[in-house]
Amino acid sequence: MQIQETALPGVVILTPARFGDARGFFSESWNARRMAEAGLAHDFVQDNHSLSQAAGTLRGLHYQAPPHAQAKLVRCGRGVLFDVAVDIRRGSPTYGQWVGVELSFDNGRQLLIPEGFLHGFVTRAPMTEVIYKCSDHYAPESDGAVAWDSCGIDWGLNAPPVLSDKDAAAPALADVQSPFVWEG
Numbered sequence: 001m002q003i004q005e006t007a008l009p010g011v012v013i014l015t016p017a018r019f020g021d022a023r024g025f026f027s028e029s030w031n032a033r034r035m036a037e038a039g040l041a042h043d044f045v046q047d048n049h050s051l052s053q054a055a056g057t058l059r060g061l062h063y064q065a066p067p068h069a070q071a072k073l074v075r076c077g078r079g080v081l082f083d084v085a086v087d088i089r090r091g092s093p094t095y096g097q098w099v100g101v102e103l104s105f106d107n108g109r110q111l112l113i114p115e116g117f118l119h120g121f122v123t124r125a126p127m128t129e130v131i132y133k134c135s136d137h138y139a140p141e142s143d144g145a146v147a148w149d150s151c152g153i154d155w156g157l158n159a160p161p162v163l164s165d166k167d168a169a170a171p172a173l174a175d176v177q178s179p180f181v182w183e184g
């Protein structure tokens, strides 16, 4: 497994090994022991799987507030997406900064996003499947959304994205009191 830091400390790109043969490949998409050895242990309790039919479908930017905050380990099952994390920990030296990484079936990359970050993605191919592990269960009362176009993210879009009604109505980051505090 390759581990690559990003410009935001704690947000990490992981690339598990793929063992190819005449049938295709085999890969360990998550291994608790290897993650712990790398100092990246999380108690994941829920796996999510979404399909977006059209390229240019944008989901986000989302968070769950404490005590139901979620770290996420995101990967692509099929297609291509641009996956984004935004630091919203109040007091963080990187508050409001974002990183984006292209995840695809072909490149096999994963993005590890700790608690305290917004998460969102835009699909760059039709019928893109996104699969991610979460460190807490879904808690709709703690669900939060921030407008996708309020954080200065270059999504690489050349047309308006396909959005859910919830995401289209989300407030700008500047109007949100983040429930996360940077702990150093």
Ligand SMILES: Cc1cn([C@H]2C[C@H](O)[C@@H](COP(=O)(O)OP(=O)(O)O[C@H]3O[C@@H](C)C(=O)[C@@H](O)[C@H]3O)O2)c(=O)[nH]c1=O
Binding pocket: 048, 050, 059, 060, 062, 063, 072, 119, 120, 121, 137, 138, 164, 166
């Ligand atoms: C997130 C979630 C949704 N749902 C339900 C609620 C709703 O009826 C339906 C669709 O929910 P949403 O519109 O919130 O789905 P979506 O916009 O795909 O939300 C997801 O976006 C990405 C970026 C994330 O990071 C996720 O944590 C999650 O917020 O699924 C669950 O049952 N469990 C869950 O964990």
